[in-house]
Amino acid sequence: MTLMPPDVLADRLESGLLSFPVTHFDDALEFDEARYREHLAWQAGFDVAGLFAAGGTGEVFSLTPAEVDRVVRVAVDEVAGAVPVVAPATGGTASSAAQARAAQEAGASGVLLFPPYLTEAGPRGLVEHITAVCRATDLGVVVYSRANAVLSDAVVAEAADRNPNLIGLKDGVGDIERLTRTYARVGDRLIYIGGLPTAETFALPLLQLGMSTYSSALFNFLPEFALEFYAAVRAQDRAAVYRMLDDFVIPYLDIRDRDRGYAVSIVKAGLTAAGRDGGRVRPPLSDLTADELAELTALVGEVS
Numbered sequence: 001m002t003l004m005p006p007d008v009l010a011d012r013l014e015s016g017l018l019s020f021p022v023t024h025f026d027d028a029l030e031f032d033e034a035r036y037r038e039h040l041a042w043q044a045g046f047d048v049a050g051l052f053a054a055g056g057t058g059e060v061f062s063l064t065p066a067e068v069d070r071v072v073r074v075a076v077d078e079v080a081g082a083v084p085v086v087a088p089a090t091g092g093t094a095s096s097a098a099q100a101r102a103a104q105e106a107g108a109s110g111v112l113l114f115p116p117y118l119t120e121a122g123p124r125g126l127v128e129h130i131t132a133v134c135r136a137t138d139l140g141v142v143v144y145s146r147a148n149a150v151l152s153d154a155v156v157a158e159a160a161d162r163n164p165n166l167i168g169l170k171d172g173v174g175d176i177e178r179l180t181r182t183y184a185r186v187g188d189r190l191i192y193i194g195g196l197p198t199a200e201t202f203a204l205p206l207l208q209l210g211m212s213t214y215s216s217a218l219f220n221f222l223p224e225f226a227l228e229f230y231a232a233v234r235a236q237d238r239a240a241v242y243r244m245l246d247d248f249v250i251p252y253l254d255i256r257d258r259d260r261g262y263a264v265s266i267v268k269a270g271l272t273a274a275g276r277d278g279g280r281v282r283p284p285l286s287d288l289t290a291d292e293l294a295e296l297t298a299l300v301g302e303v304s
């Protein structure tokens with residue numbers, strides 16, 4: 001398969017909304033390939049700029065390395081002709097680099113580098129971590145700033161200088177000063193992707209900070225709503241954005257905030273609420289309660 005050049009991937013990703021599909025499990029909590037394929041084919045039928053297989057919403061933290069490889073290969077096989085597939089790189093530096101290599105072998109178009117697990121890390125170590133992963137692949141790499149890898153403007157600038165295939169920064173923190181410093185320093189050398197939980201909530205203000213796109217978990221089960229929301233953000237139609245926030249996103253957040261980890265669980269529940277059976281989440285996440293699912297089903301019904 002021909003490799004998508006990193007600059008081409010960057011142009012594609014920044015031009016539209018980004019899909020972060022859930023990973024389906026069967027009743028025994030094993031990967032359910034048939035339902036996953038069906039979901040991806042449906043998602044890829046909408047106007048979406050990239051599909052991030054086994055992302056945070058795809059419960060990458062609950063998949064074994066072999067399962068990650070299988071999920072990525074299935075995604076490439078199912079949709080790569082239509083939409084670029086971006087694969088995850090997770091864990092410590094060695095396992096992240098190995099996953100970046102595997103992503104290229106699997107025919108993915110790019111890599112999303114997640115924070116390393118558990119340990120704290122300083123700026124020099126984070127630059128080395130990003131560099132090792134970028135050097136493990138010819139694919140474009142997007143680095144996710146979050147948790148124990150919150151990246152300063154200096155780290156982002158040095159990593160971008162050292163690694164031509166580092167194409168983007170995904171932000172899961174929402175620190176306005178940090179983002180302002182980063183965009184002022186690094187500018188259009190990178191693309192910027194909003195990646196806070198339920199990213200629609202922050203999309204309009206973050207557009208001003210250089211984020212032309214965001215990862216939409218809502219796109220999983222309300223693709224038309226998510227695309228309408230994205231169009232309103234890009235048009236800076238404040239009235240439409242705040243109407244949709246008020247009608248759906250904020251009541252949705254009220255349910256999401258009832259338990260830790262629900263930012264992912266509620267997406268699978270949302271699919272079920274929309275009549276598409278998202279199935280269950282794996283531990284350590286918990287599914288919504290029956291009452292919460294009923295509340296979400298009523299809310300989804302109001303906007304579908």
Ligand SMILES: O=C([O-])C(=O)C[C@H](O)[C@@H](O)C(=O)[O-]
Pocket residue numbers: 020055056057058172194195196197198199200214215216217218263
């Ligand atoms: O890795 C992930 O799945 C994310 O963090 C993206 C999510 O889709 C998040 O942006 C959201 O909940 O909208």
